[in-house]
Amino acid sequence: MPNAQSGFFEWVFFFVRTYGPMFLQGAGTTLLIALTGTLVGFIIGLAVGYVRAIPCAKEDGAVKYWLLKLARTLLGVYIEVFRSTPMIVQSMVIFYGASSVLHINLPYLLAGFIIVSINTGAYLSEIVRGGIQSVDPGQMEAGLAIGMTYGQTMLNVVLPQAIRNILPALGNEFVVNIKDTSVLNVISVTELYFVSKSAAGTYFKYFEVFFITSVIYFVMTFTITRFLRWVEKKMDGPQNYAIHGSQTVPDVELIPKGGATNE
Amino acid sequence: MNETVLQVRHLSKSFGDHEVLRDVDFTVSKGEVISIIGSSGSGKSTLLRCMNLLEKPTSGEVLFHGDNIQAPGFNLQTYRAHVGMVFQSFNLFANMTALDNCVVGQMKVLGRSRVQAQNIAMAFLEKVGMSAYVKAKPRQLSGGQKQRVAIARALAMNPEVLLFDEPTSALDPEMVGEVLTVMKDLASTGLTMLVVTHEMGFARDVSDRVVFMDGGVIVESDVPEVVFTQPKHPRTREFLARILEN
Ligand SMILES: Nc1ncnc2c1ncn2[C@@H]1O[C@H](COP(=O)(O)OP(=O)(O)O)[C@@H](O)[C@H]1O
Ligand SMILES: [Mg+2]
Numbered sequence: 001m002p003n004a005q006s007g008f009f010e011w012v013f014f015f016v017r018t019y020g021p022m023f024l025q026g027a028g029t030t031l032l033i034a035l036t037g038t039l040v041g042f043i044i045g046l047a048v049g050y051v052r053a054i055p056c057a058k059e060d061g062a063v064k065y066w067l068l069k070l071a072r073t074l075l076g077v078y079i080e081v082f083r084s085t086p087m088i089v090q091s092m093v094i095f096y097g098a099s100s101v102l103h104i105n106l107p108y109l110l111a112g113f114i115i116v117s118i119n120t121g122a123y124l125s126e127i128v129r130g131g132i133q134s135v136d137p138g139q140m141e142a143g144l145a146i147g148m149t150y151g152q153t154m155l156n157v158v159l160p161q162a163i164r165n166i167l168p169a170l171g172n173e174f175v176v177n178i179k180d181t182s183v184l185n186v187i188s189v190t191e192l193y194f195v196s197k198s199a200a201g202t203y204f205k206y207f208e209v210f211f212i213t214s215v216i217y218f219v220m221t222f223t224i225t226r227f228l229r230w231v232e233k234k235m236d237g238p239q240n241y242a243i244h245g246s247q248t249v250p251d252v253e254l255i256p257k258g259g260a261t262n263e
Numbered sequence: 264m265n266e267t268v269l270q271v272r273h274l275s276k277s278f279g280d281h282e283v284l285r286d287v288d289f290t291v292s293k294g295e296v297i298s299i300i301g302s303s304g305s306g307k308s309t310l311l312r313c314m315n316l317l318e319k320p321t322s323g324e325v326l327f328h329g330d331n332i333q334a335p336g337f338n339l340q341t342y343r344a345h346v347g348m349v350f351q352s353f354n355l356f357a358n359m360t361a362l363d364n365c366v367v368g369q370m371k372v373l374g375r376s377r378v379q380a381q382n383i384a385m386a387f388l389e390k391v392g393m394s395a396y397v398k399a400k401p402r403q404l405s406g407g408q409k410q411r412v413a414i415a416r417a418l419a420m421n422p423e424v425l426l427f428d429e430p431t432s433a434l435d436p437e438m439v440g441e442v443l444t445v446m447k448d449l450a451s452t453g454l455t456m457l458v459v460t461h462e463m464g465f466a467r468d469v470s471d472r473v474v475f476m477d478g479g480v481i482v483e484s485d486v487p488e489v490v491f492t493q494p495k496h497p498r499t500r501e502f503l504a505r506i507l508e509n
Contacts, residue, residue: 059319142350142356142413143356145315145343146347146368147339147340147342147368147371147372148340148367148371149340152371160358
């Protein structure tokens with residue numbers, strides 16, 4: 001162990017050597033919560049965005065109209081509340097609310113998943129709704145015009161395009177979550193920030209430890225940002241279509257005789 | 264006279280205070296090719312869109328083989344498969360290949376298997392001359408190619424009637440011909456077609472009947488020879504004089 005005369009780098013090496021596995025574990029927890037929270041939040045966002053995008057007119061029947069109106073109001077409240085309060089406060093309210101009102105002692109990790117998911121869901125709902133609105137209304141009309149239902153057209157035509165449009169925002173939300181899971185330390189989730197705080201507190205070496213911590217956060221977010229950009233590029237594919245000479249058209253390959261599908 | 268397929272009765276449509284269609288009566292017989300002409304804003308698109316309920320009529324009714332398409336219990340999905348629509352802006356599903364554009368509706372609406380739907384789709388893509396582009400995405404196609412795929416997509420649903428809303432208006436001039444050729448072929452197979460168009464050549468040579476609309480009403484409806492050579496109504500004469508001048 002370094003002593004009082006030891007320099008910055010000696011302490012850094014010391015922490016890396018002795019706390020390395022703990023840092024990695026904390027980073028793993030951070031990634032796990034951020035990823036799960038973003039994915040579950042995305043599913044919440046899709047569901048909420050879908051409901052909020054359903055067109056509703058009084059002529060469609062009073063029951064449907066009022067149910068939709070009610071659902072929308074409730075979802076609107078959810079979105080506003082979670083977007084207008086800090087996640088650190090939401091963590092306290094949900095975690096201690098569950099224990100003192102519902103008498104449920106949430107495991108820390110589960111509490112973390114729930115908080116990040118609900119919070120992300122609120123942000124992504126609005127993004128999904130915007131994504132749906134950004135798709136040309138002609139796409140929905142074309143689906144309806146060949147007899148598909150609103151829901152079928154939504155699932156097969158509009159949502160895939162909406163999701164493609166919001167992919168950058170989704171990636172961004174993931175990166176934000178990697179950073180923001182740090183607030184979960186207030187409810188003792190052992191993510192990277194919590195682990196760092198414990199290590200630093202033991203030796204009163206805050207600068208050294210949090211220097212390491214920031215490097216780990218940076219590497220995670222930087223790598224993921226680059227990776228997502230690469231994925232987006234890949235998904236766009238080529239802009240031009242190479243025309244096959246008519247003899248080389250792979251008709252046979254396209255229409256499998258044996259019942260195999262061509263996805 | 265052939266059997267009546269579609270009947271429009273006392274159809275009116277308003278957007279707010281703006282009355283776009285006024286008490287339109289109109290009958291379509293099996294195998295008829297009808298061109299609907301008229302200046303921009305006269306209600307042609309709205310009429311077509313009311314016929315497959317993309318717009319809800321304010322009053323009046325549309326009967327398909329005598330059945331009111333707005334009656335409760337009427338199967339709107341099947342009806343729309345039977346009365347297809349081709350749009351001015353193509354509206355191909357942007358996230359799907361040309362082939363899948365023609366497959367998805369068959370599977371979802373008609374319950375066909377993927378293999379069966381692909382075979383049918385291929386047959387129609389071939390018919391419109393697009394079989395070399397089955398794997399292309401819409402953004403990789405020219406306007407004329409997109410519109411031909413859109414026609415194949417509608418045909419794959421086994422339609423009894425096809426509604427065309429200015430199918431060539433968004434096309435560069437050199438691509439108008441390829442789409443009109445496909446439409447002429449279809450007309451000769453006996454498909455019932457309603458075509459909103461500014462292509463007077465098509466209206467005169469291909470259609471059995473020409474309908475002239477103005478201000479939300481049908482002003483004149485007759486065989487092309489009469490409408491083009493001895494129109495009864497002065498508004499028809501004015502319109503034709505204006506459009507044939509160019
Ligand atoms: N969704 C709509 N909302 C309000 N007005 C509309 C709508 N659709 C069409 N209109 C109006 O209805 C009139 C007829 O439009 P349309 O049927 O598209 O004419 P056309 O196809 O003959 O050019 C126009 O004045 C147009 O502005
Ligand atoms: Mg129009």
